[in-house]
Amino acid sequence: MKDIVIIGAGALGQEVAWLIEEINEKSVQWNILGFLDDFAFSTKKTILGYPCIGSFKDVANFKDASFILGFGDPRLTEKIYNEINGENLNWATLISPTVRIHKSNKIGKGVVIGRNADLTVNCTINDFVYINIHVVLGHEVEVDKFSIISPNVTINGGGKIGKACQIGANAFIKDVFIGDYSTVGASSCVIKTVEEYSVVAGVPAKVLHKGTPTKSISRSERH
Numbered sequence: 123m124k125d126i127v128i129i130g131a132g133a134l135g136q137e138v139a140w141l142i143e144e145i146n147e148k149s150v151q152w153n154i155l156g157f158l159d160d161f162a163f164s165t166k167k168t169i170l171g172y173p174c175i176g177s178f179k180d181v182a183n184f185k186d187a188s189f190i191l192g193f194g195d196p197r198l199t200e201k202i203y204n205e206i207n208g209e210n211l212n213w214a215t216l217i218s219p220t221v222r223i224h225k226s227n228k229i230g231k232g233v234v235i236g237r238n239a240d241l242t243v244n245c246t247i248n249d250f251v252y253i254n255i256h257v258v259l260g261h262e263v264e265v266d267k268f269s270i271i272s273p274n275v276t277i278n279g280g281g282k283i284g285k286a287c288q289i290g291a292n293a294f295i296k297d298v299f300i301g302d303y304s305t306v307g308a309s310s311c312v313i314k315t316v317e318e319y320s321v322v323a324g325v326p327a328k329v330l331h332k333g334t335p336t337k338s339i340s341r342s343e344r345h
């Protein structure tokens with residue numbers, strides 16, 4: 123059994139804790155040491171029964187443990203990764219035992235793949251990508267670093283998601299490219315290439331504006 127520390131104690135960090143419990147139910151692999159989170163450490167002792175063991179900068183106190191990131195906003199994920207010098211840490215990759223995944227898929231470090239996701243063949247999931255529950259990825263889908271694919275998203279074979287993108291819940295992405303740092307609204311249908319730094323939504327998806335969503339995507343990170 124290996125020690126693991128969850129960085130981020132908001133909603134997504136807590137979902138990661140549940141995923142680890144789910145993995146352990148199948149075969150015991152991880153000992154959750156607790157959460158690192160600036161806000162939670164100053165306001166709470168425990169979350170979901172696990173201790174708040176420090177703020178982000180305290181990663182150095184847990185050198186022998188593995189780490190996993192749990193933030194609902196990809197730009198925040200990348201920012202915290204850079205602030206804690208993430209390249210020097212040991213990263214876990216967590217895949218729910220219920221995931222269907224062919225051996226031809228390439229999965230990076232620090233990746234999370236949630237319950238009942240289905241990855242078909244020859245996909246490339248780069249480091250620190252978060253694939254939430256019930257996601258379906260067709261053949262040769264590529265997802266670049268730090269991107270978050272929300273529940274029930276379907277990406278057609280050949281679809282490519284750039285770096286630090288947020289794909290909203292229930293969206294459908296055709297075999298197109300979503301440029302880096304873009305956001306796709308919930309339940310949108312994207313049938314054309316999306317330029318980087320775009321916020322798109324609707325059926326078919328249209329550009330709402332450039333930059334970041336006016337409100338943070340992740341409820342927990344708004345606090």
Ligand SMILES: CC(C)(COP(=O)(O)OP(=O)(O)OC[C@H]1O[C@@H](n2cnc3c(N)ncnc32)[C@H](O)[C@@H]1OP(=O)(O)O)[C@@H](O)C(=O)NCCC(=O)NCCS
Binds near residue numbers: 309336
């Ligand atoms: C698209 C999104 C990012 C909002 O971006 P925003 O910049 O804050 O945009 P606003 O909320 O100001 O909305 C701008 C316009 O887009 C429309 N819009 C917002 N989200 C939409 C969506 N998903 N589909 C269609 N239209 C949408 C709004 O109705 C509004 O239209 P109006 O100008 O005619 O009133 C957000 O609505 C969204 O869908 N986020 C994804 C949430 C999600 O799935 N999170 C993961 C949970 S696990």
